[in-house]
Amino acid sequence: MKNAVLSVGAEFPAFAKKAVVSIEKGKEFYDITSEEIKGSGKWMVMFWWPKDFTFVCPTEIAEFNKHYQDFADRDAILIGASTDSEFVHLAWRKDHEDLRGLQFPMLADTSKSLAAELGILEAEEKIAYRATFVVDPNGIVRWTSVYDLSVGRNVKEVLRVMDALQTDELCPCNWQKGEATLNA
Amino acid sequence: MFANNTTQDTAQQVLKVVGISLPEAPAKLQALATTDARYLKDLKINVTNALEAGTLEKKEAYLLGLAVAVNEKIPVLQQGLEQLALAAGATDKEVADVVSCTSLMNANNVYYRFRHFVNKEFYTTAPAGIRMSIMANPVIGKEFFELVSLVVSALNGCEMCVTSHEEALLKHGTGEQRILDAVRLGAVIKSLGVLL
Numbered sequence: 446m447k448n449a450v451l452s453v454g455a456e457f458p459a460f461a462k463k464a465v466v467s468i469e470k471g472k473e474f475y476d477i478t479s480e481e482i483k484g485s486g487k488w489m490v491m492f493w494w495p496k497d498f499t500f501v502c503p504t505e506i507a508e509f510n511k512h513y514q515d516f517a518d519r520d521a522i523l524i525g526a527s528t529d530s531e532f533v534h535l536a537w538r539k540d541h542e543d544l545r546g547l548q549f550p551m552l553a554d555t556s557k558s559l560a561a562e563l564g565i566l567e568a569e570e571k572i573a574y575r576a577t578f579v580v581d582p583n584g585i586v587r588w589t590s591v592y593d594l595s596v597g598r599n600v601k602e603v604l605r606v607m608d609a610l611q612t613d614e615l616c617p618c619n620w621q622k623g624e625a626t627l628n629a
Numbered sequence: 630m631f632a633n634n635t636t637q638d639t640a641q642q643v644l645k646v647v648g649i650s651l652p653e654a655p656a657k658l659q660a661l662a663t664t665d666a667r668y669l670k671d672l673k674i675n676v677t678n679a680l681e682a683g684t685l686e687k688k689e690a691y692l693l694g695l696a697v698a699v700n701e702k703i704p705v706l707q708q709g710l711e712q713l714a715l716a717a718g719a720t721d722k723e724v725a726d727v728v729s730c731t732s733l734m735n736a737n738n739v740y741y742r743f744r745h746f747v748n749k750e751f752y753t754t755a756p757a758g759i760r761m762s763i764m765a766n767p768v769i770g771k772e773f774f775e776l777v778s779l780v781v782s783a784l785n786g787c788e789m790c791v792t793s794h795e796e797a798l799l800k801h802g803t804g805e806q807r808i809l810d811a812v813r814l815g816a817v818i819k820s821l822g823v824l825l
Contacts, residue, residue, distance in 0.1 A: 466630075475630060485631045515677075518639070518670045522631050608678065 450564040450576070452589050457489070457580045458562040464524070464550035465534040473535055477524070477550055479584070488521035488611075489580040490603060491552070493565060493573040495594050497529040497537040505575075507543040508600045519607045521579075526552035528560055528573055565591060577603060579610065637662045643673040646680065647694065647821065648709030655705075657824040672821060679817040682810035688717040689773065692727045693811055696777050697818040699731040700784050703825050706818075726768045730777045733761060738785040745789040772801040779808065780815035 691714035698707035782790035
């Protein structure tokens, strides 16, 4: 199988998916659409893991959750995703101590259509690699990273990338002679 | 669904990062929180990133911040960062060394800046006449003493002090990235300081 991972400069595909947003009865599920995210005018960070109820995942997901506020400060909507169904997500969240307090939605790509469009499906089991996408407010992919199934991610690296992408230097005292003027 | 948290929280969060816990944010910070100023988030990210710079240990970052608080005369910031430095393993003697170094630099920054400005032989060749014995054997180590000296000198705008301490650091084997991280920390903590 040939994977063509959606990369920098591409438009992030449109989607409408179920997500788990709470473990409180009656408030568990929410329909997330790319339209709503675009309408919010914010950045989006979507990170994928292969399977619920496996070992590396909760550590990594808890780490993303620990930095939830840091993403919010950078005007980014954080979304976790896998190809498990929303019911599996909910069961896992209820089951695992580190996941009960998650602040971001767990997206259920049950049909695997989004993972397929993103080019991050592993050939044999058709589960998602540990991919991370940073998408700007215009819906354009600005950063992609794809790790193999067993490799954990560094959340701080994602934050560093966001700082760099969001252009931290607009001050004219940094202009180099001969450089085009800044259009910010 | 994707609503923001309020900047009220952001104001408290940025205070927490530097060890300050107050029931109400100081007036200028509060004014920004009340008007929902976008800048507050930038400030919080700047302060957090500066304190977490890869080339500075936690203890070093807090001690450098402490030097800024002393230099800018902000007791509440000094107290907060001192507590954080102690919690990160600094000793009372090290804290005292940073405070001493900052005080000494306030003398030197004025004095050497004058020499540099005027640049006449008598002033530059006469003995300094200022005791600097703590420089000989600082508890915080010579390299870190130089780093604190550089940051304070950068804050106080003495060109001669800044260039001399930067060169001294390079001779100690300090990397340029560490020097830049220290100066950024000084600059950013000062930007927080003006709002306290």
